[in-house]
Amino acid sequence: MTNSEPIVLDALVLGGGFGGIHMLHQLREMGLTVVALEAGTGVGGAWYWNRYPGARCDIESLVYCYSFSPIIDDEWSWTERYATQPEIVRYINFVCDRLDLRKDICFNSRLVKATFDEEAGFWTLHTENGDVYRARHFVSSAGPISEPIWPDIPGREKFKGEIYHTAKWPQQEPDFRGKRVGVIGTGSSGTQLIPLVAEQAKHLTVFVRTPNFYANANNRPLTDSDQAWWMQNRTRIRERLRTSEIVGSGDVFMNEGMLATRLRKGDEYSENERREILEKRWQFGGATMPRAFVDILTNHELNDEISGFLRAKIAHIIKDPATAEIMTPRNIYFGTKRICVGTNFYETFNRPNVTAVGVKKTPIERFSEKGLVVDGKEHEFDVIICASGFDALTGALTVIDIHGVDGKTIKDVWSKGSDTYLGIGVAGFPNLHLIGGPGSPSVLVNVVMANEYQVGWISRRIKYMRDHGLTRVDVDPDYQAKWSQTVKDVIQGTVLVSADSWYVGTNVPGKAKGILAYAGGMVNYKQACDAAAERKYEGFVFS
Template identity: 40%
Template structure:
């Protein structure tokens, strides 16, 4: 049995950064990756139109100055192929591949004798003092239990498991189920190739255009020169993005000024509309409704058919109550002659079954050659509970979290000694590469502090963190997304415990709390 100081699960952003960090401490490590290459979410999510929703110059790793100096981005929002090339570059430039085992899944982990027995689907077992998981928020696919799904005779594809060789959609009748962040990206690109696209929408989304464009060489040079200044600004932002503050309270200015600021935010694109317009959009219902109505007005301007525009217009839940996507000609796609929108909400015609030749709703049947499921993920906890992880006394992580996840700082959980989670449950939902590197920094420091000893969160510490997480979201409008199945609250998975799964108290505040915890000698952790 091979023995290591640290086994790391996953070779995306998190796993690569963690491997680099434990090497700096002189620890032996092995990364186990299910895919055949590095990349994590960017390896698996190859669907048409897949790209970042955060801008390239802060959606990247910073642990090595050479990574910053030697990589040049081509677009403001890189597509999946470029993101995959970037993470391959990181692995090669930092010489990480030699410690990664590819095409292998961790099936089980059991805590025993002050360490972990890690079982792989190859039949091999590893022994490790510590384990760090880098599984991501959005990893474990959610496939709704549609009656008849297994009878469909056409091609069936999950967006998050899109074939590497691609899918030929020319001349095909394609049905797309789902209009979350993935569907919003995929639908316009699929529509350019397919003969016919039928979009089945349960809940319309607030989509702001990303305003993508090529990166200018002079701009790239300036961003590289200022990278660590930009990183510091991102770490000081509530969502870990290097944005300027908004214009105060939305209702403190007159209507003309409010519309001007919203228009400017729309032109800036993406998350800048949420964060650089006004500071109270997720706090004040009137401010939020003003932003929501501005987006609805833009939908009406863009989409030619009034009935389709109305179906695409979100109502009954606040802007950001669901994770707001960035669009790339999303609304414009519905002006194409080959794209139809079908309302499958409870107020419309819900999906009744998948048939061998297509899909049947409550009031119509649709003949399809290809069915694309953009139906989301068992977010935050799903990838962790999918592994048989057993802590002290044989209790599984799934059993412990059956009423909702409990962690200390989103990184450790009582009863599971020597187990660390990079951006685990109750860690910030924000710009993830920045959050990942701060988590890796804290975990690395905790490992150095432990110096080979058993380290474990106390129950008191994780209960206190759960309380702080609940209190952090209370002043916001984000909990109003439960009725529209937001994964923030676990509300997209039937039977899953409802509750806040991520920290909404500000990434900047979270980073400060982690820094203070490390400076104080890691209170909340026990060593033995």
Template identity: 40%
Template sequence: MAATKREEVMLDATQTAVPADRKPVPAQLDALVIGTGVAGLYQLHQLRELGLKAHACDTASDVGGTWYWNRYPGAKFDSEAYIYQYLFDEELYKGWTWSERFPGQPEIERWLHYIADSLNLRRDISFSTTVTKATFNEESGRWKVETGQGDVIDTQFVIGCTGMLSAPLEDRFPGQSSFKGAIVHTGRYPKAGLDLEGKRVGVIGIGATGIQVIQTIASEVDHLTVFARTPQYVLPMKNPKYGPDEARWYKGRFEELKENLPHTFTGFEYDFENKWADLTPEQRRAVLEEIHADGSLKLWLASFAEMFFDEEVSEEISEFVREKMRARLKDPRLIDILVPKPGEYGFGTHRVPLETNYLEAFLRDNVEAVSVRDNPIAEIVAEGLKLADGTVYELDVIIMAVGFDAGSGALSRIDIAGRDGLKLAEEWRKDIRTTLGIQKYGFPNLFMTGAPLAPSAALCNMTTCLQQQTEWISDCIRHMRETGNDVIEPTREGEDSWVRHHDETANATLIAKTSSWYTGSNVPGKPRRVLSYTGGVGTYRDKCDAIAREGYPLFSLSKAAAPQDA
């Protein structure tokens, strides 16, 4: 039977068809890496350099991680391209040239292909391969890992490089399967794209992803209906093209960036340099104006750190951003729907999106903003989308920019059983806890990146933090081999101490007082905790380095209870 149009779209969106030449995962490994995005590629490279028999697998049909899956219209960097880079190899860094300050997804995906090919990584990667189950054997100190494609792997280490935003919340509304048109989540956008020309398109959500979609497709569709619940603070993006002069400029800064990025507060090249109390109101305004004009995330990540702790400072900076947004929108109804209200939440306590004429898109005759805060979406029906008051919006395409189960979601979707049969998903349903965001008590020899309670869960230039975490993991494995240990696991006391430190740091911020995906509040039933370490990227690195130097005091290292097979 031929697939329907809807079925074709969803099949293309999942992109999980298994090719006949799929590379099986070796049955015996030292280390299995799950995921081949920014973290997974570098982790695989390092493990091979250590001399380990290492292999990576990925559900996707190629490398890229988030930049493979998130190919929705308008997807692009909001970190400057020249800092969203690997810094362990100068030749690798200088061998790639970016076309603009904030490139789009196709160029980013090509860059990750360049990385994989330059390091000859594909020979040790199984694509179209989904890890479904991992079970720890307490006698051997090893993991039995199973894939949906029939592989069964015995491995000493499992390293989850599954991404912090890679578990899309796809099944959000009743009746989704009844819709006659195409319905897609931005995190699973069809590889072949969607024909939106002349269509009635609905976008659900105005977070960072929804904003990129809206500003990109507004001029293409016949009519765009945006269903907005929580208004967002936004900053205008300045995205100049890069030519030979710009390439020479940033490539000449390799050593500077390599030295600087790992030690700033957020892993970006800039840092907080101004103190609110030291400046007059006029001087503060001048600083805000100058940084706002930079067209980057600098206003969020390098203006005044006090905005994260002091409600008065937060409100003044928030009002500055609201003022900029209101001046562009002008329309009171649009302002009411799209601009946060005083006292609602502070600038920077949610993810801050960069945008290009996003607000102006709503001034077009073919774009309509619909508030669903007090009149929420009730269900998806055959014709389109139905609100609680019974209003039906007829649509041809629905694009769901409704977010992810952040930090813990991707690993929770794998059936991972640790010591004493502990299930990772069940443990995280009770409480979101890790040690350094790198390991979890009860799950020996399971490492993770981009997981909760580390900066990489949200508040970091991702390449900076993911490089640091994968390097720490590799150094830890090297230490184990040098000391004759087979198994590493956080102690209960070690995990308690890290969670306590994390919470003390996070709860001092206004982020902890705000409901957003940063605190897991976008997922019903998810335990509330600030997902990202808020003490700063440089501080986190120093703490991780100190723990390694001191012989891993938060962890228990041991030999396996039973001899390993030769």
């Protein structure tokens, strides 16, 4: 049922994931009238949609969760080192119910249009099903990695078999038994999905476009002693997260000796010592390799050495040399794509029912009625799975018709570059507050921790406005330009300047190339945001 008159709110929150429900809770605690819109039938955000086989987080579950609520801390326990998608969704539902948030979330409500009324100082927001809202503040927590993209391959509609996207997975699990399955993509989703589909399928063919570096998760159940250790050390670990001594990508249980190397340059060790350090991290599991030494992204020779170490692992694990070569990243620096974390990924390519097809030099030409055509050869399938990634950081908003001052759309404004101020505001879009937006570090750090910080910062700014009788906040274009330059400057002198991945938007045809996230780390980011807040939110224009 649609509302006949616009529902008037202090704030509307977009998204029912980690950031969205925390923002909803925070604003409600401040006494604001607020509603959250969620396109799905339940909470979870990206985790609601990404329910493919094997989906799990690559940040350790103990720190991939909220820290703002003692109630949640006391009443929830994780079961595995890296939580599965179902457990993460159960956690978000638990939080939602425990804090009584569900009554203020509108499900099956996909936002399609948002227009800022300059005279009234309100946003008018329309959903796909016809509901209309008017809100003073529009907070987007649509998710930095939530807008899926299909492979840029013609003829998809011609395929007569089953076709799925990992980020649009059906609620009823498909049955792959006895079927010929093709998978396009070997990024994070493909890495997790491929081993499990291979166990079911009659034959699995993996089309490898740009192979990536990979680490074994070394996942395991969390024991009673693990839980006791966590209760005893939780406060200390969270403080170390805030100072980036650890990041949660495999280092929560890491001993001090292994952690210490992250502060030293690679050339402070001998070649044999470096290899021993890398081997220990490989065996320990998780995405711990990027922090083995302090200068991995700035020392090209060291980066090459680490890349070589990981390439040797591929050659050792995959028995067929030709297949190993297809799966080996070449001509890219380690760290210019997000390292994938999974279980039995490389080992899966030793199965007799699994084939890898390299399509970097000879791309997939088209879909056909029976499958996919590569180099003139038709590969026939019953099922095709596209693990083809996302339009990261900007896509979740550019698919919405968002109009700011003078009718400018956010899609047009970001068509030449995803400029923001502090990853939180966009010039010309008053009272639009971003969680996990471009120019923030969200996708390069523990995103839940980054979300928590931004939720708190945005809430304090809204309180500042209310306390001072202010109703409108916009971004000073000069400050936005300076921050955008800072985001670009941070990667100078690092291997990230050569990135050719979703980090810079090159996975989306036509998208402006440029670093999408702030790569200076969470500590530096918080310092910049806190400094602006201390100077009465310098760079923002209030009225």
